[in-house]
Amino acid sequence: MASAAKKIVVCGGNGFLGSRICKFAVARGWDVTSISRSGEPHWSTATSSPTAPSWSQKVSWQRADILKPATYSPLLKDADYVIHSMGILLEADYKGVVSGRQNPISALQKAFSSAPRPSANPLERGPAASELKPPAAASGAAQLTYEVMNRDSAILLAKLAAEQGASAFCYVSAAGGAPVLPTRYITTKREAEEVIAREFPGMRGVFVRPPIMYDSARPVTVAAAAATAAGALLNGVTGGVLKSFMGSAGVKPLKVDVVAQAVVEALSDESVRGPVEVPELEALAAKSWRKTML
Template sequence: MAATKRLVVFGGNGFLGSRICRAAVSRDWDVISVSRSGQPHWESITSSPSPPPWSTRVAWERGDIFRPEQWTSLLPGASYVVHSLGILLEADYKGAISGRENPLSALARTFGGNRIPRPRNPLERVRQEGVPEPGLEAPTSPQQLTYELMNRDSAILLAKEAARAGVETFGFVSAAAGAPVLPSRYISTKREAEAVIAREFPGMRGVFFRPPFMYDESRKVTMGIAALATVGSTVDGLTRGVLGGLLGAMVTKPLKVDEVADAVVEALSDESVKGPVEVKQLEELASKAWRRTMI
């Protein structure tokens, strides 16, 4: 009998991360989620404040990604480790969506110039300055959450510890090509993380998921945005890519978040999948996962 697969998801209590946990549980994998809050706030990621039945099969651990001593003990023996953390805006964008922060002030902080200096690649800092590992300081406020820190450095830090623990496969939730409504650093920091992880840890299969805009009925605001993106994608196809050249990922066909989660788990289980996984391949993997349930 084949050994049970074990998956550790960092950010497993989030919009996509929670659904990755759900997809893995459906395959009878052992699943651990690591996040600062532990158990998800279900009302913010699903249509109900009550935990779904599958959630009892996930170990919801508390841990700060920037404090490895809190979670490195969870990595040995893991089949797969997934980084599903990151920020869309250098601000409390979740607070803006829920009304805790004024959306205008969130955008102003994102595009403004009064940001805390950006830390460098943690591996380069260790090599060049000889600072003690991990070479990162945990942020103490939302204002310190930069693209470099969250989208790049936290992923590199986790990949380093996963490789050290002997994990064979590392999944990183990156993103499809950027859009002009977001700073270029949003996508560039994710690409930097992909490149560093692939270069520094060649013995570990790296899978870099590049999903488009993701939507779900539990987040009503995503439905309207997805509808607009779908129209843009259709028009872009009819005009042979004219809009895509101007608007980037804004006219990339959006995917339901459950589809992306199914694709992630399918890719992890398929050893032939490695490197960047673009939108079309995500759709193919999700379809393959769906067909598996029909057998």
Template sequence: MGRAPKWDAVTSSATPPAWSHKVTWERGDILRPATYAPLLKGANFVVHSMGILLEADYKGVLRGQESLISGLRKAFTAAPQPGNPLERRVTGADGDIRPPETREQLTYENMNRDSAIMLAKEAAQENAAAFVYISPPAERPCYRLEAESTIAREFPGMRNIFIRPPFLYDSSRPITMPMAAMTGVGAAFNGITGGIFSNIMGAAGVKPLKVDVVAEAVVQALHDEAVKGPVEVPEIEKLAEKAWRSTML
């Protein structure tokens, strides 16, 4: 069994939140399906909620677990484009889904696209009723669309839900607060100008959302069988509001 996270690294307090005691914590490696596949047995719903913005282990650099030079080398080393992970032969005792040539590199593709596709595959094999993929930002829509289209095509037996949030912020991650403020200004400007700069501004032109809002929307979407396919920002907000109202009854 795994350990609970270090709470002051993921929330604003070192004290575990009340709900954390209702969770069974397990350890796994998203890039090695063999480490988590047994945990999916009997699962009704499976949610993929991880990814990176930079092609380097920037968290490892910030925590002193990796040198800055090593992190920069990973970030700027050109990596091959290995394509659909379902077409690769996963070999070796660890079952790492990364090709050998990118084994030492955390690329945007393997963290945001490939891990989602392989998790969906494992979920489908265990007959999960629904699968949620929280898509990466729209700045790299090709990877998002590749993941979504592959999951929808290869695993039609599951109700696949593709949550497409904008920039997410939370007080537990102080760096996200000023970034959210700037994004909010961009969204306001985009609204005033009628959205004519949407293609240029990308995610910077969309109102940011608090992490909790997206989490509530995901839970609501899983329990509403009418929800499937891409879920954009307006629907995310509606689902979150519906979830909030249900707690008031």
């Protein structure tokens, strides 16, 4: 008798990586739900075509706010796998991010500041205070921070997934940080990994650490990957002695489809848990590809 299809919920499923995770999960015959603020992706930015691909019709594209559990917690019911595939590269005024009014210089100054931003422990939030509220910026508007988006939203989502009995939780972390990326960008991701692994031992935690990802659908990512590949080559030639100095600039870039395939394969393989680095991502993607060739 055929086994029931796995149910997967992808928070951030309309993004660059998230949409491709949905694609490969559909290919496995899984029941796929995407959660994001805008619902279905703007396909011209997610793929090379403005037309929705055929596989997208098999995804339930849901609108919700990751900072407001009441908007998405019912969607986690009976989920086998839950994925957190969202975050921010640069901190900025919440409304400024949406409207494009955020001053890029001030955004960079905030992002590269080493001082942690105030935030509440998502594990101690009761029903009366279930929402994650970003701290206010100087303008009075809400401020998206690494602590809230990269760490606290992931911990809260993992808590809700564990309560619903999910067997595995995948957190999209990162391979490296400074100097290319702000220090707090990577430290908040590592903090999320540590807390999730410690607090929810009954739920298999998979922490994928992708490098710079690229695809021709987003030309800017191809240029970034080319620069990173040069850094990774230099790091390799020097025997890795520059790894800690170069951060993400010294890690081999991967095509976004490779990472997406690896995520789906990692969830389906119960032996995979904990941090998943670039070499293992490549191996998992190759294993997934071989399965489609059989």
